[in-house]
Amino acid sequence: xxxxxxxxxxxxxxxxxxxxxxxxxxxxxxxxxxxxxxxxxxxxxxxxxxxxxxxxxxxxxxxxxxxxxxxxxxxxxxxxxxxxxxxxxxxxxxxxxxxxxxxxxxxxxxxxxxxxxxxxxxxxxxxxxxxxxxxxxxxxxxxxxxxxxxxxxxxxxxxxxxxxxxxxxxxxxxxxxxxxxxxx
Amino acid sequence: xxxxxxxxxxxxxxxxxxxxxxxxxxxxxxxxxxxxxxxxxxxxxxxxxxxxxxxxxxxxxxxxxxxxxxxxxxxxxxxxxxxxxxxxxxxxxxxxxxxxxxxxxxxxxxxxxxxxxxxxxxxxxxxxxxxxxxxxxxxxxxxxxxxxxxxxxxxxxxxxxxxxxxxxxxxxxxxxxxxxxxxx
DNA sequence: CTAGTATCTAGTCAATGTCTAGATTCAGTA
DNA sequence: TACTGAATCTAGACATTGACTAGATACTAG
Numbered sequence: 001x002x003x004x005x006x007x008x009x010x011x012x013x014x015x016x017x018x019x020x021x022x023x024x025x026x027x028x029x030x031x032x033x034x035x036x037x038x039x040x041x042x043x044x045x046x047x048x049x050x051x052x053x054x055x056x057x058x059x060x061x062x063x064x065x066x067x068x069x070x071x072x073x074x075x076x077x078x079x080x081x082x083x084x085x086x087x088x089x090x091x092x093x094x095x096x097x098x099x100x101x102x103x104x105x106x107x108x109x110x111x112x113x114x115x116x117x118x119x120x121x122x123x124x125x126x127x128x129x130x131x132x133x134x135x136x137x138x139x140x141x142x143x144x145x146x147x148x149x150x151x152x153x154x155x156x157x158x159x160x161x162x163x164x165x166x167x168x169x170x171x172x173x174x175x176x177x178x179x180x181x182x183x184x
Numbered sequence: 185x186x187x188x189x190x191x192x193x194x195x196x197x198x199x200x201x202x203x204x205x206x207x208x209x210x211x212x213x214x215x216x217x218x219x220x221x222x223x224x225x226x227x228x229x230x231x232x233x234x235x236x237x238x239x240x241x242x243x244x245x246x247x248x249x250x251x252x253x254x255x256x257x258x259x260x261x262x263x264x265x266x267x268x269x270x271x272x273x274x275x276x277x278x279x280x281x282x283x284x285x286x287x288x289x290x291x292x293x294x295x296x297x298x299x300x301x302x303x304x305x306x307x308x309x310x311x312x313x314x315x316x317x318x319x320x321x322x323x324x325x326x327x328x329x330x331x332x333x334x335x336x337x338x339x340x341x342x343x344x345x346x347x348x349x350x351x352x353x354x355x356x357x358x359x360x361x362x363x364x365x366x367x368x
Numbered sequence: 369c370t371a372g373t374a375t376c377t378a379g380t381c382a383a384t385g386t387c388t389a390g391a392t393t394c395a396g397t398a
Numbered sequence: 399t400a401c402t403g404a405a406t407c408t409a410g411a412c413a414t415t416g417a418c419t420a421g422a423t424a425c426t427a428g
Contacts, residue, residue: 014283090283091283094278094282096341097338097341097343098341099274099277100342101198101201101275116343139352142338142344142352143352143356145334146331146334146335146338146352146356147330147331147334149333149337150329150331150332150333150335150337151330153281153334153337154326154329154330157280157282157283157284158284158287158288158293159281159300160326167323168330172327175327175359175360
């Protein structure tokens with residue numbers, strides 16, 4: 001599909017190299033053809049971001065599901081999956097969390113919400129395991145999302161290496177699981 | 185200066201609207217004139233990112249300095265300054281932490297390092313106050329930087345509101361200060 | 369078979385980044 | 399003072415791109 005090819009360009013050569021006309025050329029169609037599918041370049045970018053959220057949500061859900069009996073390990077697996085996604089698709093993650101001047105599209109917003117819902121599910125498993133109170137899950141999930149995204153941003157912007165990122169994950173999750181009981 | 189005007193365009197209309205030719209027009213010079221100062225559009229963007237890091241570092245240093253006697257309040261002030269910067273300059277912050285396909289320029293890297301050094305200074309004050317061990321400062325500063333950046337990213341990408349961001353700061357710092365003593 | 373929708377073609381336009389040759393300005397020096 | 403060299407700017411050119419349009423073509427549902 002057109003989006004697959006666009007995603008590959010994004011991955012290999014960054015967002016600046018992503019051109020509607022070049023995608024059309026590669027696909028062997030005329031330069032106006034993509035317009036039937038995406039009215040805008042920004043519509044294409046939105047579609048890419050949307051797919052990115054869905055894929056990222058899938059990957060961390062699956063990672064967490066690989067450790068159903070140990071909440072700490074599940075969190076760790078999810079975080080690791082998040083950072084690995086960031087390393088694999090840095091430009092896409094950038095796009096997903098780009099600062100838009102106008103409001104993000106509804107499709108992107110709901111895809112982002114699906115990611116957040118997935119993370120909420122992972123965190124809720126911790127309630128059953130006694131890691132936190134049910135009433136704190138919302139706030140804590142938000143904090144977890146911010147932490148994952150922050151660590152990933154440091155890695156994709158080349159401020160730290162991937163292995164430093166992994167170490168940060170350890171620190172973050174240790175702290176995450178220690179805090180709630182001691183915190184109040 | 186040219187960079188001031190570029191920063192204003194970035195703030196008001198986003199990175200896509202930032203055009204060398206338009207800057208030249210506004211400055212009343214020919215379209216080729218900016219080339220004497222910036223060989224590339226990306227060179228201009230790098231210069232903007234560099235300035236952004238310097239300004240952000242100044243702002244959080246000053247914020248933390250306003251609470252010299254209370255480390256927790258200093259951290260809170262720094263975090264709040266960070267998020268306020270993000271709200272004021274979302275596109276600039278995006279630029280500062282953009283995922284580059286090639287390595288970031290040396291100038292940008294060292295400006296980013298100055299921000300990190302500033303945060304290290306703030307954290308080091310916590311050692312004297314007994315909040316953490318000196319040996320943990322490096323790792324904890326990295327985690328703090330990731331947390332600030334993550335919260336800011338959620339705000340600038342419109343996933344959460346600014347006041348939710350402020351609440352997240354509270355949670356993050358509470359957790360940050362509780363963890364170290366209990367964590368090991 | 370037909371009507372209507374989806375997709376594609378081909379042409380056009382304005383805007384942009386980049387490059388180049390040459391003019392202009394200006395500070396420091398012989 | 400006169401000259402040199404660097405910094406800055408001008409003006410023109412070119413390829414590329416996103417956006418828009420009118421019209422052709424393919425495809426699907428009734």
